[in-house]
Amino acid sequence: MNEPIIRTQQLFKSFPSGDRRLQVLRGLSLEVERGEMVAVVGESGAGKSTLLHLLGGLDRPDSGTILLSGREMGTLPPEERARFRNREVGYVFQFHHLLPEFTAEENVALPCLIRREPMEPARRKARQLLEELGLGDRLLHRPPELSGGEQQRVALARSLAGDPSVLLADEPTGNLDLHTSELVFTLIRKSACRRGAATVLVTHNERLASRCDRVCVLEEGVLCTLSGSRYKFGWESPAVKL
Amino acid sequence: MSYELFIALRYLTAKRKQTFVSVISLISILGVIVGVAALIIALALMTGFQQDIREKILGANAHLTVFGAWPGKPIQDPEAVVRTLRSVPGIAAASPVVLLKGLMVSDLVPGGTGVILKGIRLAEERRVTDLAEKVSSGDLTALSHEGESSLPGIALGKDLAATLDVAPGDRVRVVLPQLQMTPFLPVPRSRPFQVVAIVDSGFYDYDSTRGYIDLREAQSLASLEGAVTVVEARLSQLSRLKEVGEEAQRRLGKDYLVNDLVAMNRTFFSALNLEKLLMSIAVGLIVLVAALNIITVLILMVMEKMRDIGALLAMGVPPAGISRIFMAQGILIGLFGTAVGCLLGLGLCWWLDAYQVVKLPVEVYYIPYVPFKIRGVDVMGVCLVSLIAAFLATLYPSRQAGRLDPVEALRYE
Known part of the structure; x- marks a missing residue:
């Protein structure tokens, strides 16, 4: 069995809500192996995005441990955590979060520039990635000049530019039509597989989730893996705890 | 080119979604230009007057005067x-x-x-x-x-x-x-x-x-x-x-007392220097206003770029890197404004002096026109003050940008 790239244990996370605290994660544990793609589903507000923020080190858990490629994220100082995120983590967001003033090529080159790679090799790599994702003729277009699907493909290329070992996708098809969702999902799947990245995909799309290696439901602050029948028919019925 | 400078330059030069921020940016650059040019002109004016008076005093007087004790x-x-x-x-x-x-x-x-x-x-x-x-x-x-x-x-x-x-x-x-x-x-x-x-x-x-x-x-x-x-x-x-x-x-x-020209006119020269200093401070307030404009621009820019900041943090830019991006923007505004202001000031001084644009009534003043004399040290001093002001203006907004919570920034609407 492969060594898991992502390993979390007993994650707790709460947020202030008025004069009380809203407990979102209650002892969540998750393991994702190299090359594995795990779909995380659940109701809105269940804490799916929070989980991705914690996994990428954008936020800190109240307690629990997060090991990414064997390194404990919680103990890293902010600067080191940012460096680690740049090298090991790729994010794809629902609203692509591309920088509007930069061309597609420049957006994709940014993770390499952030790690102080020279401009030309970074641009070269960006071009390769964009061509791989079928955007060879959109290199010099800025995000507002691209369609939703193209924007999301640029965002995927950007997340892969740093050759991450972990890919975190937060509803990447949430804003796309059926056909484009299919295309983007296939590209994420293919790209992640080819690079052996451990992928966590948060989605509401049952059909896409069912095509992942594993489907987990985030319910009442913990993750539950769906069994065979539920895997097939959806996750509205009570879940089985891990 | 570092990513900080790359992003800062693009933010400054790209056409903005919010015209208001562009206008304020332009005003802040203009503020620096006007401040630097005005300071250079004011100092050249004072130097011109001082030099003229000094030359006249030096020409009309001996350098040393010996009195009996x-x-x-x-x-x-x-x-x-x-x-x-x-x-x-x-x-x-x-x-x-x-x-x-x-x-x-x-x-x-x-x-x-x-x-x-x-x-x-x-x-x-x-x-x-x-x-x-x-x-x-x-x-x-x-x-x-x-x-x-x-x-x-x-x-x-x-x-x-x-x-x-x-x-x-x-x-x-x-x-x-x-x-x-x-x-x-x-x-x-x-x-x-x-x-x-x-x-x-x-x-x-x-x-x-x-x-x-x-x-x-x-x-x-x-x-x-x-x-x-x-x-x-x-x-x-x-x-x-x-x-x-x-x-x-x-x-x-001991039977004689030697006095030099500067000592005999000390009060006069001191008054001239004080006048120059006070004038510099008064005109220098324009640079201060320009620096305040830079602070405003950067705060607005941080607000406008909140989601970009979130994305950059997700890409692995450290908080200090975010600060440096906005600091670079302020410094670029300062550099550009100072360079243009400097050229404008020098050009205007040359024009005002060479063409004797500001005439004076000879019966009232002892010179027929206002002289403008540029001193390298004055120009360097003005540029330095302007750049330091621009740099100081970046500190607060860039620090605030670096302190943004990435999750909040990503969710910012």
Whole structure:
């Protein structure tokens, strides 16, 4: 069995809500192996995005441990955590979060520039990635000049530019039509597989989730893996705890 | 190029979604440009005035003046003092001078006016002051020989001549506050002179009070019998004024008092410097306003770019990197504004000076136009102040940008 790239244990996370605290994660544990793609589903507000923020080190858990490629994220100082995120983590967001003033090529080159790679090799790599994702003729277009699907493909290329070992996708098809969702999902799947990245995909799309290696439901602050029948028919019925 | 500079440059040059931020950015750059240009022009103006006044003071006066140690007591052996002064390294020329206070009357202005008479040896005076170059009419060489009417010659400052309503060829009478015994009663010493030249030193204080006569005439008029009141000297290098003055004092000993030009006009030069400083501070407030504009621009930009900041943090930009991006923007505004402001200021100074754009009434001021003189050190100082102000203005907004919570930034609408 492969060594898991992502390993979390007993994650707790709460947020202030008025004069009380809203407990979102209650002892969540998750393991994702190299090359594995795990779909995380659940109701809105269940804490799916929070989980991705914690996994990428954008936020800190109240307690629990997060090991990414064997390194404990919680103990890293902010600067080191940012460096680690740049090298090991790729994010794809629902609203692509591309920088509007930069061309597609420049957006994709940014993770390499952030790690102080020279401009030309970074641009070269960006071009390769964009061509791989079928955007060879959109290199010099800025995000507002691209369609939703193209924007999301640029965002995927950007997340892969740093050759991450972990890919975190937060509803990447949430804003796309059926056909484009299919295309983007296939590209994420293919790209992640080819690079052996451990992928966590948060989605509401049952059909896409069912095509992942594993489907987990985030319910009442913990993750539950769906069994065979539920895997097939959806996750509205009570879940089985891990 | 670092990613910080790459992003900062793009943020500044890209067409903005929010026109308001673009307008404020433009205003902040314009603020820096105007502030820097105004400071350079103000300093050039003050330097121009200062240099002009300084040149006039230096030209009209000797660099060192030797007095007898006892106030009012004349120097009995001026030639020895002149010899000693000439032996001091750095002293180019020395000349004995008699300074007398008196009253001058003319036929048209019998009431007269107070004057300071300076008795000179013309040949030596030429080497000590630039009096000979300042003659606006008449002939200064006529001082040393008698005029057509057998009267000794006198050169008058142009304003003094105007007060007495005289011109070369006219007569004036000098009356000293010293009594002379006659067979009947004591009367003030007085002597008639013929005006031979009009001097325009460009320095009102001198031109309105000074008359120049031959040294021997002055000695005779004041019964000094070979003595003089002061000995004046000129240096080959004015920058060594203090040390040459000290050396001259050491060689002349305790019987004499050596005063230098700067020491004698210390209050005046201090006032000029203070005026320049105050003017710089007043105009420098524009730079301060420009710096405040930079703070506003950066705060607005941080707000506008909140989601970008979230994305950049997700890509692995450390908080300090986010700070550096916005700091670079402020510094770029400062650099661009300072460079353009500097060029604009220098260009305007050149134009104002070369074409003598700001005219002055010569009757009121001693110069016909406002001079603008640029000093490298002033320009460097202005640029430095502007850049430091721009840098300081970036500190707060960039720090705030670096402190943003990535999750909040990503969710920002």
